[in-house]
Amino acid sequence: MAKKDRDALAIPERRKFFGAVAAGAVGAVAISTPDIARAQEGQKPAKKPAAAPPNAATAEHEAGTPPQEKEPVTVGKAGSDYMVDCFKSMNIDYVALMPGSSFRALHESVINYGENKKPELIACLHEEIAVSMAHGYAKVAGKPMLNFVHSVVGLQHASMSIYNAWADRVPLFICVGNGLDAMQRAPNVEWAHSAQDNAAIVRDFSKWDDQPISLGHFTESAARAYTLATTPPFGPTLLVVDEGLGEEPVGDKPPPIAPVNRTSPPGADPNAIDAFAKMLVGAKNPVLIAGRLVRTEKGMQTLVELAETLGCAVVDQGTRMNFPSMHPLNMTWNARRLIPEADVVLGLEVVDLYGAVHGFADRIERRYTPRLKPGTKLISIDSLPLLIRPNFQDFQRYQPVDMEIVADGETALPQLLEAVKKAMPKGSANVSARADKIKKEVAQTNKRNLAAAANGWDASPISTARFCAEIWGQIKGDDKWGLVTPHQLQSHWQIKLWNMTKPWHHIGDNGGYGVGYQPGAAMGAAIAHRDAGRFAIAIFGDGDLMCNPGALWTAAHHKLPILMIVHNNRAYHQEVMHIQRMADRHARGIDRAHIGTEIANPNIDFAKLAQSMGVWAEGPISDPSKLGPALSRALAQVRKGEPALLDVVSQPR
């Protein structure tokens, strides 16, 4: 720490600086309270019982009498204003937050000094919601939203959402308040809400953090944090912002604002790309598995062109919207048959490559079964080795590969496509024959999917296939929508029945599988969709929604165009199945499997819950024939720019 900075943190000097700058505004500088005088003399301030009667000075103050000793009472441009200037230079559109005293100056500067524009404040009722909003927003908007998070307890609230974003490799830029200077803390709460190292709470699952102690330090670290967060592989970054730094005046010569570095994502080694191209072109049955790969339309187009050039099957794992759902080479639903027949398998940003090429059985002795036949070449392009931490195990089981290119997958795709085109013999009969065979199989699979969707069509509780088909029936003529929740818990019917052709048509899953992600992420994604002239569609699990129902209020407060369906199976259904499995394994029957897993007795009325927060809502709907008309009414609200929710009493999966 530089001497100048150390001096700035010492109370007497800090107070002098504060007063000197304020003097111009109020014409009075002198500071000499008894406690400050004690501090200047190296003594502890006198203890003041929390419940003691007011002293003469306090009594005068409370009675409206001006203080006897002249203190500065206003400040001109504050450090927090300067920080807002830094954020504006980054072209950040929003800051999502739950209010907290440790960043009160920043909050005030955003709404007044910054005129609540770029960034505009998004009000949230929980830090977990605020950070999940940033997660969902970044996946649709392609850039970070800012978060302000209260010191210590707010960051602990936010930590699960930060973990999800980390595991999903999504850029977050979070400013966490803190009270660095112990001599400046108010008694009691501010001590409990201050930390020597706030960022340590989440350092195991964030990309970088810093705790700047001057404005010059702040602007450089803010630029570095933004640059690192938005350079693939993406990740959360944090700045721990001292309250004093934000509340003190800027001074006459604020440091120049450091610009964000625009970085180029890491590409692939051309020689390795050529080797991959030769393997793919020479293969009899190549298969592409796409994981956390595509983030742009160009990326999706390139993957389509690569698959069509090779005439090969693509398995889209659903972690991103990589490949058009109805493309004739989309063999996602045939992966179990496909993988064992492949002779070259290319993983593209596949996080769990081991799981992709092994079967797994949850038995007393858990076991994996290899799916690759002997001799199959397994190759991978991924950026995981560039950003990995040892503690939390989201990096999945180690999978040996024949060759791995460490690079950003989407950046490497055009390189691979060009290399494949060069290596591909013209008019290859093998390619077109292979593609024709795949197309026939895909057509049969789609037909089977439709027949499966028809099974249980009129059942009540309503089948997940039915409500997904009902939604599709109302949006299929409109391209301007995006699914902003995962699809695994609805038996993937969204992907099986909806013709998704753009990366924004689906947000992918949540990375860390932390329950409670969906409401916040959906609202954040809805903001990005709204700004792009689209609306959002969310299908919430009832359990997930109940972790963070306060997000509904944010949707109403900020008028977000989002259609929300509650997949209300009245249980933490995944956990029901786990308890059922244990009870069956112990030969005890499952009569009690509902204890601790059901969300019934009483049933939650989600429509009333939403209405209580100002959201248009209907339900519970358990008659499938009534769902279509209700969806029409809900979508009319959404197309007007308002949120709407339907509580659909549904089958478990």
Add this chain to the structure above:
Amino acid sequence: MPRATISKFLLAAIIPAAAATLAMSAPAQAADADHGKTLFMKDGCFECHGTVGQGGAAGPALAPKTPTAEGIAKYIRNPRGAMPPYVQSVVSDADIADIQAYLSSVPKPKKPEDIPLLSGK
């Protein structure tokens, strides 16, 4: 989910389906489809296979192509993959016969081409 809740929440909604038990095959008629329906819920079969055996990502469809009672018994006593085991003391062979009767009683679904939302019409 407790039995009482299942009765209210799920079973009541499936009564129309149960009415079709009259159309059961001769061996299934010996079993009790209504009881089978209760067991299908109580024993948690619906959690993965759906309340009318329609299937989903967690478990395959069991209707309208319903395995024989013997086939079901053979499988659930010593299942493979994700299926949990059901021993005789939890689901007896008689229970299985009733469950099979219930699944056999579920009306055949419409063809997708007869459902406008699935036919694309």
